[in-house]
Amino acid sequence: MKKYIYFDYAATTPVDERVIRSMTPFLNEKFGNPSSMHFFGSDAKKALEKSRVIIAKSINANPDEIIFTSSATESNNMALKGIAFNKKKGHILVSSIEHDCVLNAAKWLSKNGFEVDFLPVDKNGIVSPKEVEKRIKKNTILVSVMHVNNEIGTIQPIEAIGKICKKNNIYFHSDAAQSFGKIPVDISNVDLLTISSQKIYGPKGAAALFIKNGVKIEPLLHGGGQEKGLRSSTENVPAIVGFAKAAEIAISTMEKEKERLTKLRDKIIETLTKEIPNCYLNGHPVKRIYNNVNVRFSFVEGEAILFMLNSYGIAVSTASACSSPKLEPSHVLSAMGLKQEEAHGSIRISLGRWTKESEVNYLLKVLPEVVKKLREISPYK
Amino acid sequence: MNYSKEVLKHFSKPHNYGKIENYDGLGRVGNMTCGDEMFVYIKVKDNIIKDIKFETFGCVAAIATSSVLTDLAKKKTIEDALKITRQDVIDALGELPPIKIHCSVLAIDALTQAVYDYYIKNNLPISKELEDRHNQIIKRESCHS
Numbered sequence: 001m002k003k004y005i006y007f008d009y010a011a012t013t014p015v016d017e018r019v020i021r022s023m024t025p026f027l028n029e030k031f032g033n034p035s036s037m038h039f040f041g042s043d044a045k046k047a048l049e050k051s052r053v054i055i056a057k058s059i060n061a062n063p064d065e066i067i068f069t070s071s072a073t074e075s076n077n078m079a080l081k082g083i084a085f086n087k088k089k090g091h092i093l094v095s096s097i098e099h100d101c102v103l104n105a106a107k108w109l110s111k112n113g114f115e116v117d118f119l120p121v122d123k124n125g126i127v128s129p130k131e132v133e134k135r136i137k138k139n140t141i142l143v144s145v146m147h148v149n150n151e152i153g154t155i156q157p158i159e160a161i162g163k164i165c166k167k168n169n170i171y172f173h174s175d176a177a178q179s180f181g182k183i184p185v186d187i188s189n190v191d192l193l194t195i196s197s198q199k200i201y202g203p204k205g206a207a208a209l210f211i212k213n214g215v216k217i218e219p220l221l222h223g224g225g226q227e228k229g230l231r232s233s234t235e236n237v238p239a240i241v242g243f244a245k246a247a248e249i250a251i252s253t254m255e256k257e258k259e260r261l262t263k264l265r266d267k268i269i270e271t272l273t274k275e276i277p278n279c280y281l282n283g284h285p286v287k288r289i290y291n292n293v294n295v296r297f298s299f300v301e302g303e304a305i306l307f308m309l310n311s312y313g314i315a316v317s318t319a320s321a322c323s324s325p326k327l328e329p330s331h332v333l334s335a336m337g338l339k340q341e342e343a344h345g346s347i348r349i350s351l352g353r354w355t356k357e358s359e360v361n362y363l364l365k366v367l368p369e370v371v372k373k374l375r376e377i378s379p380y381k
Numbered sequence: 382m383n384y385s386k387e388v389l390k391h392f393s394k395p396h397n398y399g400k401i402e403n404y405d406g407l408g409r410v411g412n413m414t415c416g417d418e419m420f421v422y423i424k425v426k427d428n429i430i431k432d433i434k435f436e437t438f439g440c441v442a443a444i445a446t447s448s449v450l451t452d453l454a455k456k457k458t459i460e461d462a463l464k465i466t467r468q469d470v471i472d473a474l475g476e477l478p479p480i481k482i483h484c485s486v487l488a489i490d491a492l493t494q495a496v497y498d499y500y501i502k503n504n505l506p507i508s509k510e511l512e513d514r515h516n517q518i519i520k521r522e523s524c525h526s
Contacts, residue, residue, distance in 0.1 A: 301416060301417070301440050301443075303440040303441055304392070304440050304441055307389070307392060308392075308393065311393050322417070322440035322442075323382065323440070327416070329416075340413075340414045341413035341414050341416075344416045376398070376399070377436065377437055377444060378436060379409075379418060379419075379436035380438060
């Protein structure tokens with residue numbers, strides 16, 4: 001049988017069996033609406049609040065600071081628009097390497113009466129706190145910088161940026177979808193934080209926004225007043241229960257995972273950059289999440305690499321222009337100053353809970369062959 | 382990206398790739414900045430494309446269209462090879478995702494340029510139609526136009 005190997009854990013993760021087991025009762029016998037007063041409702045309500053306590057504890061927050069949402073995209077939209085709508089006007093700073101949901105929410109706000117500026121990154125894809133300080137204005141209401149970048153895995157100095165925001169009395173939001181459950185997330189200098197279930201072996205359809213007590217925010221959804229009136233909708237109890245279980249497992253295995261995956265990640269980076277001519281690492285060599293490899297190969301194109309790996313049963317991802325619906329190169333790689341022809345040949349390899357050393361070895365055997373084959377076809381070698 | 386079986390077949394085992402060292406005509410189109418660049422080499426004898434090879438930097442569709450174009454043009458007279466259309470390339474591949482149609486244009490352009498190069502090198506008379514096509518190709522500066 002053909003092997004299928006997943007190297008795209010940064011896109012989404014399979015759901016852990018233990019998580020599935022924790023969810024099942026809430027799909028059938030405990031199916032109630034947490035707002036119902038009868039015992040069906042109270043069972044669901046109990047599970048919901050227990051999940052809230054678990055999620056809160058996982059980032060050292062208070063349970064009443066956790067608002068459950070349906071996705072990191074929703075949490076990020078809620079953070080940006082919720083603060084903006086509450087302040088009614090002002091200036092917003094976001095980094096230029098944010099996920100599209102932050103970037104596009106910010107761009108939408110800029111068309112609707114708010115001033116928006118984008119923070120540059122250095123050649124390694126890191127936002128400098130100094131740049132934040134430099135770009136803050138008297139009317140700045142919010143700064144949003146992600147904790148870990150989804151494409152290149154760079155870890156941003158959110159503590160230092162948060163401190164600057166605090167000093168200047170500006171709200172600071174961070175999208176921690178790629179870091180939560182993998183590395184400790186410190187909320188002491190953060191006012192709003194996005195975390196997600198589907199990146200940590202939990203189900204899709206659950207995420208949360210941490211909103212520090214005292215932070216004023218407008219809801220995006222109006223209705224029955226769930227989640228302190230900030231996010232009306234019947235809570236997705238099975239997914240939220242799964243999210244909490246996934247967080248518990250991730251936090252308790254974090255240290256071991258870090259050690260194991262760091263070794264595998266470094267083996268991939270070292271082998272590829274050493275054995276394949278004109279292969280370079282994108283992003284910071286050290287300030288980098290332990291499950292992310294992003295490399296570029298000169299003279300070949302990312303989508304072609306992806307499909308050829310696919311035929312060997314290996315799944316990776318690429319942000320090459322040719323793979324995007326608008327044929328535009330990755331905004332992250334462009335922000336780092338990579339030339340278009342360099343960005344074209346980039347792929348992301350992301351590791352996770354079920355990545356085995358044997359799979360890494362298979363990738364390291366196949367990928368150099370794939371690049372060699374494509375270079376034989378290419379006019380440049 | 383959903384590619385047809387035929388596209389993936391040509392991509393994973395492309396036909397006629399590589400250089401022809403003593404080529405009679407070479408067509409180079411696209412560029413690395415845009416993400417696809419094609420070289421088409423032809424060897425001509427008695428007005429027939431005896432041999433044709435390509436080198437392509439680009440995505441799955443760029444490689445597959447190059448490959449299928451060389452199949453379509455091989456052993457054809459120059460006049461017939463110039464009659465190959467974008468639709469012929471797409472039909473031979475089953476289908477192409479709409480945003481990848483420009484790859485089929487690029488393949489036709491590369492062949493056209495190779496023929497033009499052959500005519501120039503051999504001081505052969507160039508028809509107005511070929512001259513026009515050649516001028517249009519070199520005018521296309523922006524990516525994926």
